[in-house]
Amino acid sequence: MSWLFGAPPKKEEAKEVVLDDNSGVVPSIQDPTSNSNSINNNNNSQDVSSILQSQYLDPASLHPLAGLDKEIEYLDLDDEKLNTVSGTSNGILPSRGWTDDLCYGSGAVYVLGLTTGGLKGFNEGLKQIANNQRLEYQPFKLKLNTILNHVTKHGPQWGNSAGVLGIYYNGIDSMLDACRGVHDDYNSLASGFLSGLIFKCTKGPKAMGYSSVLMTLAAGTWCGFKRYVNGPPDGSERFQ
Template identity: 30%
Template structure:
């Protein structure tokens, strides 16, 4: 039986032998070796063709990335506004306090605003992909259009239309930039 494991592994390059007790100083018989796949397993072959995150992973990724980018940008903006508001008689302690307060406040505000945009985008993109069953440039552009329109809908139809158009252009530019990045910088 032990020789059978070795010959199966040699004939099947899609698996590898795994010994769960490899870090222990125990004499292990070959029957305790497991064959693990070397590539992802899917229930249906159609699932293997889709190389994309699930809707929950998509939601977490876009929301978190947008919040982080917004927080960093807001903190930088707060730093510059705090430095501009320095007065000649300020002590070092007062300057540091002003920088921390301004950076923290701006970082929270920007992070929350841009994080909400990431949340809306992720939800709309996942919905578009689920309905059309295609994950391409047009799905991202439609999600950008919907995100801009939904984000500015409370300010009126004209504001929603302009924001939707800007969102579509931004999403299209982001996808095009990603393709250019992938082409010229191999990762």
């Protein structure tokens, strides 16, 4: 009588009975919706794999000019990319121009100044600890703090000064190379002299003179070190 009240009759869901071939006795009832879910999962996995392998994700097709399809390229200084100014082949490291000289030169002297200043501060810290030890006992943490204070006081100061001198020297040296068309010891000595003058230009003539002389001696020492490492230059790279 349920049709009088408008309630539709219930339909039983069809279920598939699957017999186990191994046992032959115990049946298993499998819902047909599980098959559809597995089919959908397989389709989704195939869709993802096909998308990943499609040409739209190919690095070469995304941006051909960027060279994304190439392997990692390491720094390779080709002969045709090196500095072509006469006399530059006598350097310690191969150089591609004034940018390499400025980067390597200023960075090397900065590290050298930082190390030298740190050693000077370390020595002063040990001396102060020895003097204070005679007056009263000091714990280890206080001794360590004293050494670190002296190291951080002199290390950055020497490193920054050396880095600025390296920038002045390499900048002036590159300009002289471009103007004269040759890289020789004259350029190095002149660069050292001028960089010393500029570095102490606010301290008066006396400080400028001392600084220029010291920088000229340092430039001469650097030229001698290059000749010692690379051997005597050829005739085109000697003093002219």
